Amino acid sequence: MIEETKITRNYQVTIPAAIRRKLRLRVEDTLIVRLEGDRIILESKRRSITEIRIRLRKRIDWRYVEETIREVTEKE
Numbered sequence: 627m628i629e630e631t632k633i634t635r636n637y638q639v640t641i642p643a644a645i646r647r648k649l650r651l652r653v654e655d656t657l658i659v660r661l662e663g664d665r666i667i668l669e670s671k672r673r674s675i676t677e678i679r680i681r682l683r684k685r686i687d688w689r690y691v692e693e694t695i696r697e698v699t700e701k702e
């Protein structure tokens with residue numbers, strides 16, 4: 627997906643709506659900014675399991691969730 631945006635006079639950049647939706651970005655989310663050669667890379671910061679618990683506010687078997695996360699992380 628390629629989108630275009632402009633830099634404002636305060637050096638702010640708007641992330642296009644289509645990209646925000648695809649990445650499920652929300653107000654107050656944190657992004658990681660890296661420089662690779664002449665490219666600026668923005669990455670969504672992964673949330674901790676505690677932050678996910680707070681956002682969901684539901685009764686979920688967290689042992690299962692944490693075990694699944696461990697399995698996926700070990701495969702990477």
